[in-house]
Amino acid sequence: KAGVTQTPRYLIKTRGQQVTLSCSPISGHRSVSWYQQTPGQGLQFLFEYFSETQRNKGNFPGRFSGRQFSNSRSEMNVSTLELGDSALYLCASSLTGTGGYGYTFGSGTRLTVV
Amino acid sequence: DQQVKQNSPSLSVQEGRISILNCDYTNSMFDYFLWYKKYPAEGPTFLISISSIKDKNEDGRFTVFLNKSAKHLSLHIVPSQPGDSAVYFCALYSGGGADGLTFGKGTHLIIQP
Numbered sequence: 531k532a533g534v535t536q537t538p539r540y541l542i543k544t545r546g547q548q549v550t551l552s553c554s555p556i557s558g559h560r561s562v563s564w565y566q567q568t569p570g571q572g573l574q575f576l577f578e579y580f581s582e583t584q585r586n587k588g589n590f591p592g593r594f595s596g597r598q599f600s601n602s603r604s605e606m607n608v609s610t611l612e613l614g615d616s617a618l619y620l621c622a623s624s625l626t627g628t629g630g631y632g633y634t635f636g637s638g639t640r641l642t643v644v
Numbered sequence: 645d646q647q648v649k650q651n652s653p654s655l656s657v658q659e660g661r662i663s664i665l666n667c668d669y670t671n672s673m674f675d676y677f678l679w680y681k682k683y684p685a686e687g688p689t690f691l692i693s694i695s696s697i698k699d700k701n702e703d704g705r706f707t708v709f710l711n712k713s714a715k716h717l718s719l720h721i722v723p724s725q726p727g728d729s730a731v732y733f734c735a736l737y738s739g740g741g742a743d744g745l746t747f748g749k750g751t752h753l754i755i756q757p
Binding site: 534563565572573574575576577578586588620622633634635636637638 | 678680685686687688689690733735742743744745746747748749750
């Protein structure tokens with residue numbers, strides 16, 4: 531079966547702009563989580579969506595937001611980009627999003643802010 | 645303050661020998677403990693996990709050990725193979741998933757021929 535698909539793979543944006551990243555989960559998976567990976571902070575949890583509702587949220591500013599559609603596809607938006615937002619953004623899907631099992635990650639979107 | 649620490653940024657092991665990757669944590673509330681493997685330009689891939697009520701779980705060449713009193717988790721790979729060269733992350737999950745998966749910063753395992 532198809533894995534988790536993230537688009538685009540690479541993105542270059544200018545400070546102050548906004549960006550939208552997309553994630554298509556594995557068919558049938560209802561939970562989608564987003565993570566940010568940077569060399570200094572490692573992998574950090576952004577938020578989780580389940581059945582179109584944000585269920586959990588990490589410790590990130592309000593500039594980071596997301597949504598999930600009825601087909602479980604999810605988008606993540608970052609507004610007023612800062613240089614420090616340069617990172618690999620990973621999406622993970624899961625059937626239920628509980629227990630820590632079965633999180634399948636996509637290959638990520640590499641965002642560079644200049 | 646880091647809740648999950650992988651104190652060895654890198655580890656070099658000879659092919660065929662045992663690789664032992666370690667992870668320490670501070671919060672006793674974690675329910676599940678997972679290991680992920682990551683190759684460059686790819687997302688992390690789930691390897692093996694263990695629940696807090698167990699102390700060992702085995703899957704082929706991979707065994708995870710959990711020492712709750714020491715708040716210590718380890719992954720043993722026996723025998724180590726060249727394809728095992730990757731970055732390994734421990735990831736911890738607490739009930740409800742309020743913090744998602746809490747990851748360590750990773751250990752780069754290099755298998756020497």
